Amino acid sequence: MFAAENGLKGDPRLKGISDSITVVPHFPKPGIMFQDITTLVSNPKAFKDTIDIFVDRYRDMDISVVAGVEARGFMFAPTIALAIGAKFIPLRKPGKLPGEVISEAYELEYGKDRLEMHVGAVQRGERALVIDDLVATGGTLSAATRLLERVGAEVVECACVIGLPEVKGRCRLGGKPLYMLVEPRQ
Amino acid sequence: MATTPNSLVLEISGVKIVPQSNYHSGNSVKVKLLPNTKSPIARRTPTIYGRTNTPRGLQQIKSSHMAAQNVDSTDDRISRISSSIRVIADFPKPGILFQDITTLLLDPKAFKDTIDLFVERYKEQNINVVAGIEARGFIFGAPIALAIGAKFVPLRKPKKLPGEVISEEYSLEYGTDIMEMHVGAVQAGERALVVDDLIATGGTLSAAIRLLERVGVDVVECACVIELPELKGRNLLGDKPLFVLVS
Numbered sequence: 001m002f003a004a005e006n007g008l009k010g011d012p013r014l015k016g017i018s019d020s021i022t023v024v025p026h027f028p029k030p031g032i033m034f035q036d037i038t039t040l041v042s043n044p045k046a047f048k049d050t051i052d053i054f055v056d057r058y059r060d061m062d063i064s065v066v067a068g069v070e071a072r073g074f075m076f077a078p079t080i081a082l083a084i085g086a087k088f089i090p091l092r093k094p095g096k097l098p099g100e101v102i103s104e105a106y107e108l109e110y111g112k113d114r115l116e117m118h119v120g121a122v123q124r125g126e127r128a129l130v131i132d133d134l135v136a137t138g139g140t141l142s143a144a145t146r147l148l149e150r151v152g153a154e155v156v157e158c159a160c161v162i163g164l165p166e167v168k169g170r171c172r173l174g175g176k177p178l179y180m181l182v183e184p185r186q
Numbered sequence: 187m188a189t190t191p192n193s194l195v196l197e198i199s200g201v202k203i204v205p206q207s208n209y210h211s212g213n214s215v216k217v218k219l220l221p222n223t224k225s226p227i228a229r230r231t232p233t234i235y236g237r238t239n240t241p242r243g244l245q246q247i248k249s250s251h252m253a254a255q256n257v258d259s260t261d262d263r264i265s266r267i268s269s270s271i272r273v274i275a276d277f278p279k280p281g282i283l284f285q286d287i288t289t290l291l292l293d294p295k296a297f298k299d300t301i302d303l304f305v306e307r308y309k310e311q312n313i314n315v316v317a318g319i320e321a322r323g324f325i326f327g328a329p330i331a332l333a334i335g336a337k338f339v340p341l342r343k344p345k346k347l348p349g350e351v352i353s354e355e356y357s358l359e360y361g362t363d364i365m366e367m368h369v370g371a372v373q374a375g376e377r378a379l380v381v382d383d384l385i386a387t388g389g390t391l392s393a394a395i396r397l398l399e400r401v402g403v404d405v406v407e408c409a410c411v412i413e414l415p416e417l418k419g420r421n422l423l424g425d426k427p428l429f430v431l432v433s
Contacts, residue, residue, distance in 0.1 A: 022349070038339075038347065038371065041337070044331070044335050047331070047332060047338065071324060071342075074325050075324050075340065076328070078291070078326075078329055079328055079329045079332050082301060085294050087294060088291040088325070089288075098277035098278070099274045
């Protein structure tokens with residue numbers, strides 16, 4: 001579900017956030033209109049508003065874990081975790097996390113990739129969020145959800161700044177609620 | 187909380203030192219030289235290098251000194267931060283002791299204190315830009331940027347940033363890697379911090395400094411949670427000061 005349909009209709013912060021995102025055509029391949037959030041994070045007001053909207057939504061939901069997907073998820077998730085008093089868990093590409101990990105495969109357009117999480121980072125029964133900058137097919141978020149569920153955490157919601165058309169109109173991803181702030185810019 | 191495994195301390199010899207820039211590839215290598223004692227890996231007494239905040243721009247500093255009142259007020263926070271960092275033996279290669287900050291991130295108080303210590307230092311310093319080095323530098327740099335009202339600028343591996351970038355090459359143990367920044371992300375004359383989780387040989391941080399200076403930015407200071415002082419990374423930063431919480 002989009003923020004505008006879920007209590008924030010007409011909130012001027014959403015327009016500011018959307019306007020701060022840059023569209024880069026044909027990156028990384030022809031035909032892809034890449035939604036570049038670096039201009040959002042370099043806009044202190046838009047960046048703060050983004051975080052505030054997520055924090056306002058989650059602060060009273062008893063969330064003890066905020067998982068961020070490498071690497072752009074790392075720009076948003078840690079501050080949300082700090083603001084709501086939760087642990088921050090980085091979900092990383094293979095081989096980056098030292099020590100014992102569990103991993104989950106997910107589909108790319110061509111081929112597969114894996115996402116890893118530390119063993120012992122999350123306890124059974126903890127309530128978790130998954131944060132990334134953007135959701136397209138939902139493959140990465142689904143893998144992240146599976147990782148957390150495998151260790152017995154409850155994924156309360158997946159949240160992204162941008163939701164692409166593939167997920168438009170969907171309120172759930174893999175059975176989990178999906179919350180997005182804005183649609184892609186044209 | 188982190189535990190320091192006693193059993194492996196003294197068995198490690200011939201620790202290989204690799205250039206810093208290898209530490210920020212996918213398989214970071216962090217080396218901690220062990221003191222010649224029989225005690226377990228004791229983290230050193232945490233040291234804060236830096237100086238007290240004043241409204242003037244930061245001056246160059248080379249040695250550690252801090253007003254007594256700052257040390258007193260931060261001691262408890264520093265020791266909790268220090269003990270929350272986990273040391274992982276033989277990652278990514280045998281003989282290497284990896285400083286793992288993910289356990290710090292699992293302790294909300296330690297993580298908050300870490301950010302607070304940086305924010306307290308920089309919030310009155312008119313910092314316009316916080317540049318964070320991919321990927322662990324994002325975890326610390328973005329919250330700092332938000333708290334002090336600065337732009338956050340990610341410094342990334344090749345081909346991650348869309349659009350026009352400038353690149354800086356830096357040395358690895360074998361070969362080189364490249365760090366990129368968006369053209370137009372920063373303006374000449376802006377005051378910047380460079381943030382990463384750890385400094386070892388200083389190769390990555392010095393590449394970041396070069397990138398920012400090429401576009402006319404004033405790099406005020408480099409800020410890291412951890413320093414490995416034996417690797418003398420500070421020396422590669424030129425005249426740029428370094429501020430760390432734990433070494």
